[in-house]
Amino acid sequence: QFVESGGGSVQPGGSLRLSCSGSGFNLDDYAIGWFRQAPGLEREVVGCIGSRDDRTDYVESLKGRLAISRDSAGNTVTLQIDSLNSEDTGVYYCAGDLYTSHCMLGVRFYSEWGQGTQVTVSS
Numbered sequence: 001q002f003v004e005s006g007g008g009s010v011q012p013g014g015s016l017r018l019s020c021s022g023s024g025f026n027l028d029d030y031a032i033g034w035f036r037q038a039p040g041l042e043r044e045v046v047g048c049i050g051s052r053d054d055r056t057d058y059v060e061s062l063k064g065r066l067a068i069s070r071d072s073a074g075n076t077v078t079l080q081i082d083s084l085n086s087e088d089t090g091v092y093y094c095a096g097d098l099y100t101s102h103c104m105l106g107v108r109f110y111s112e113w114g115q116g117t118q119v120t121v122s123s
Contacts, residue, residue: 001003001020001022001024001041001089001112001114002020002021002022002094002095002096002097002099002112002113002114003020003021003022003023003113003114003115003121004018004019004020004045004092004093004114004117005018005019005021005060005117006018006019006078006117007091007092007118007119008118008119008120009120009121009122010120011051011084011120011121011122011123012084012085012086012121012122013083013084013085014075014084014121015080015081015082015083015084015110016080016081016084017044017065017078017079017080018034018080018094018107018117018119019075019076019077019078019079020032020034020076020077020078020079020094020114021075021076022075022076022095025085026075027070027072027075027076027077027096027119028051028070028072028075028098029051030051030095030097030098030099030100030101031047031048031049031050031096031097031100031101031102031103031104031105031109032048032049032051032070032077032094032095032105032111033045033047033050033065033094033095033096033103033104033105033109033110034046034047034068034092034094035092035093035094035095036090036091036092036119037090037091037093037116038087038089038090039089039090041090043093044059044107045059045105045106046053046058046059046062046066046079046092046107047059047062047066047068047079048103048104048117049067049068049069049103050101050102050110051100051101051102052101052102053101053102053111054069054070055102056068056069056103057103057105059080059105061106061114062094063121065082065083066079066080066081066082067079067080067082068080076095079092079094079107081119084119084121084123086119086122087121088119088120088121089119089120090118090119090120091116091117091118092116092117092118092119093113093114093115093117094113094114095110095113095114095118096109096110096112097109097110097111097112099107103116
């Protein structure tokens with residue numbers, strides 16, 4: 001099971017570091033995608049990291065503000081978000097799939113999901 005943590009309330013312009021951890025399995029075996037869902041909107045991908053090459057990719061609109069990295073020793077994948085604004089508010093999820101080894105930007109490539117962590121950007 002994937003477990004997200006690190007969400008919370010932050011002022012505009014601030015940063016957050018979200019973590020995705022795995023219990024009982026090795027996250028290195030999975031490409032990990034990060035997603036978010038704002039109230040009333042569909043879940044969207046924000047970025048991903050591959051399982052073998054740790055190659056990362058981000059949606060064009062968020063490039064420059066996101067950084068995804070893998071900590072194999074800690075069995076976690078982190079998502080750093082900078083320069084937060086109100087449009088970044090939502091529930092953030094990590095997900096993986098044993099058959100997805102490469103970084104793939106799309107909800108349909110991932111079948112195992114965490115419960116999400118809330119991020120609220122407000123002054």
